[in-house]
Amino acid sequence: MTRSPRATRRIRLVALLSAATIGAACGLTAPTSTDPASTSPTASGPANRSPGGSATPSAASGLFDGSTVHDISISFDQAAYEAMIQAYTLSAVKNWIQATVTIDGKSYERVEIRLKGNSSLARLGGGGLGGGEDGLSKERPEALPWLVDLDRTVESQNHAGVVEFVVRSNDSATALNEAIALELLERAGLASQEAIAARFTVNGGKSALRLVIEHPDDVWMSRALSASGALYKAESTGDYSYRGDDPEAYDEVFDQEAGKANADLAPLIDFLEFLNSAGDATFAAEIAKRLDVAGFATYLAMQELLGNFDDIDGPGNNSYLYYDPASGRFTVVPWDHNLALGAGGDLDLAPGPGGGQGGNVIAPRPGESSQPGPGRPFPPPAPRASFAPPHGGPLEGPRGGVVVGPHAENVLSRRFLEIDEHKKLLEERKAELKAQLFDSGVAAQILADWAELLRAQASDLVDGATIDTEVQRVADRL
Secondary structure (H helix, E strand, O other), X not given: OOOOHHHHHHHHHHHHHHHHHHHHHOOOXXXXXXXXXXXXXXXOXXXXXXXXOOOOHHHOOOOOOOOOOEEXXXXXXXXXXXXXXXXXXXHOOOOOEEEEEEEOOEXXXXXXXXXXXXXXHHOOOOOOOOOOOOOOOOOOHHHOOEEEEOOOOOOOOOEOOEOEEEEOOOOOOOOHHHXXXXXXXXXXXXXXXXXXXXXXXXXXXXXXXXXXXXXXXXXXXXXXXXXXXXXXXXXXXXXXXXXXXXXXXXXXXXXXXXXXXXXXXXXXXXXXXXXXXXXXXXXXXXHHHHEOHHHHHHHHHHHHHOOOOOOOOOOOOOOEEEEEOOOOEEEEEOOOOOOOOXXXXXXXXXXXXXXXXXXXXXXXXXXXXXXXXXXXXOOOOOXXXXXXXXXXXXXXXXXXXXXXXXXXXXXXXXXXXXXXXXXXXXXXXXXXXXXXXXXXXXXXXXXXXXXXXXXXXXXXXXXXXXXXXXXXXXXXXX
16 A cells, blocks of 8 residues: 555654653653754643643643733735635635644744635535625634645644644534533543634734634544544535445545555445444444444444434544544544534524424434433424435425535444444443533533633633623533
8 A cells, every 4th residue: 555655654653653742751861852843742642631621731732732822923915815715715625724823832834724614614604705694704814714734735734733733613602512512522432623712813913712623634533543543534515335446536535644554445445334334243343343333323322312313423534534444344424513502593404492493304323312301402403304305406405505515424323323232332321421421510510611711811802791601601501
């Protein structure tokens, strides 16, 4: 298998970061760099907030130190930006452009950045970037979602071990709902992404409060899972169907994000064939050999407790699959929680209280309760139905809304929950996690810590009344 130069560079960087961590544990000092364009790898990892809200000592100086609102500024050539916007508007292509990125006073040159997201970008200006009702437009780049890659051009360039990060699409002024959701997912034992609040500025313009999170790449995979595996992202344009054994058939369906030196698409394709072709008896007998069953039950339980309809079997097909070559099993990795904890109910993307009409039409999973509960303060809408897009137009749901994605369900979650033992496991995990994270006050404390941080350090970006309103909105869903 031929490794790309970029994959080889990432392998070296992950090895350096691992060595730095081991060295720190042994009382050694990580090497320093004389290159002003690159910081040296350090043992500083992502922040892990305690119930008191403070970061662990190892994260105190890193980007994902959650005890402070960070400063991130980006500057780029306006003509390059305009060309990038035009390319996306005309063909939905997300081209990279170069920028100078400054993180907490440390500047990096020749950083590559591009737009990030699918449904979030589709909401901007009616599908383009001309300007939407939510105020997001090409005229306000500080409000757009971005993927930032420090070493795409400059080899091994990183900020305290961080190579890539995502400036998330805010669906509220504070993005508290996603911040709390991500931390709760981690508390549940899932491979989540660390998140921070940032004062984000573009080309010297007005600053905006943005949520910045880890991007699932080789560095993240090494931290959250293992450096020996492989990570695949499910694209919003695809589904979990089996399309034969030709890897090219999975273009725009799955994208391998990490671990290219460890595996190619072959394990994923084999898994998809099993999901779609195995008989019921074979599926029930062998699924535990191919999937982290307990982990998937935890994932599904948390999605319901967080009220996140935009998950693995939602309209955005939001999920990653991690493959462990040692066990031969896949793990479902959560991704994209900007609609968790009530945000979906406040947008046109989901039904509102009282069963109001919404854009996406989402059915409860097999065996999933339709009664109100944590994260589900109102009954879900009617089940989805399949429709053929008229004349190649957008797929419409039975309530007249547009479904973002060509699929109506996820074959993995459907077949998984057709097994009585799995349905029982899901209900058990929901009860356990509800008690451990919600009823115990853990979730409320995480929210209180974030609220305290924003009131103390970001009140110039979001006024206190708005912070209070959004804190209460999330609290009502916990």
